[in-house]
Amino acid sequence: MDTYLVDFWSHKWCGEISLQSLLPELFNKVELKVCNVKDCFSTNGWRWRWRKILKGTESESQRLGWAIQAFNELLSNFHTVNSRDNLCWRWNKGQGFIVKSVYEMFNDRGVKDDLPAKIWRLRVPKKVKIFIWLVLKKRIPTIDNLNKRGWTGNQSCVLCACAQETVDHLLLTIVFSRFLMTRTFDEAMDVQFDDDIRGFWEKEMERGNGQAAVKRQCSLAAIWWVLWRQRNNVIFKN
Structure with missing residues (x-):
């Protein structure tokens, strides 16, 4: 994707959960809350600078440190490409939207029974x-x-x-x-x-x-x- 149409924090572009929902503490601290992925990425990597965010109490800095580590891990293998962004139906990515996929989504609540999903439910x-x-x-x-x-x-x-x-x-x-x-x-x-x-x-x-x-x-x-x-x-x- 070329990332011009993808909202960095609110869209589900790097997993099954948006970054805003996955890392709310980090989202609440950053100044740039409305931006697309392209705004946050350059040829040298991600443009985020965390030094200002980490200026707080020891417990707060430790909590944010874990969030930043998870953030960096999530985005470590992401690269932009010269192709247009596309919307996809998350429950049937290969074929797009079909009525059957909606039925199956309601039956299994749209959640795959994989390890990360179980961790987030703890x-x-x-x-x-x-x-x-x-x-x-x-x-x-x-x-x-x-x-x-x-x-x-x-x-x-x-x-x-x-x-x-x-x-x-x-x-x-x-x-x-x-x-x-x-x-x-x-x-x-x-x-x-x-x-x-x-x-x-x-x-x-x-x-x-x-x-x-x-x-x-x-x-x-x-x-x-x-x-x-x-x-x-x-x-x-x-």
């Missing part, structure tokens, strides 16, 4: 949803990810000092995570541990149904969020 704060989304993409700034950006320093996990810090280790295989999950999910069946965090999460999403399943997923998100906060407290607040 009853947890928006910053935790964004965090879980980044965790499952293995994009949070753990030591192994910092190494990819050129960081050189102590490679050990700050919580156990027994292994290199990775997303899988910090939130899944470390003894603290196993202990918290075992105590939280105190039930007849055993908690099944997987070396890969996304594989483990997908298995958890398949366990049970209804309110019990939602509660389990929210509890797991809370455990991982608390572990991440504690890890940061050790590093930045000693």
Whole structure:
């Protein structure tokens, strides 16, 4: 698309949710709220500058920092092309609008049963949803990810000092995570541990149904969020 007709914040052009709905805290802070995608993109990349936005309290800056990280991740692979914008019917993109697609949309509420959609439906704060989304993409700034950006320093996990810090280790295989999950999910069946965090999460999403399943997923998100906060407290607040 050439992006002249696409509203940057309100149109659903980079996923199933508009950026305004996905990142409301960020939208409320930016000065340019009415603009098309073309206005925000140049040959050198996106034109956003976040320094002014991040001038606030520590908690507010941290919350906005997560939103900016999610924003950058969403747009990292987007490029404009020399072709006209086209409107499409989101529930039948290949063939356009047909009556059958409307019927199917009302039956399944128009939501695909994929992993991101389930994350956004969790009853947890928006910053935790964004965090879980980044965790499952293995994009949070753990030591192994910092190494990819050129960081050189102590490679050990700050919580156990027994292994290199990775997303899988910090939130899944470390003894603290196993202990918290075992105590939280105190039930007849055993908690099944997987070396890969996304594989483990997908298995958890398949366990049970209804309110019990939602509660389990929210509890797991809370455990991982608390572990991440504690890890940061050790590093930045000693």
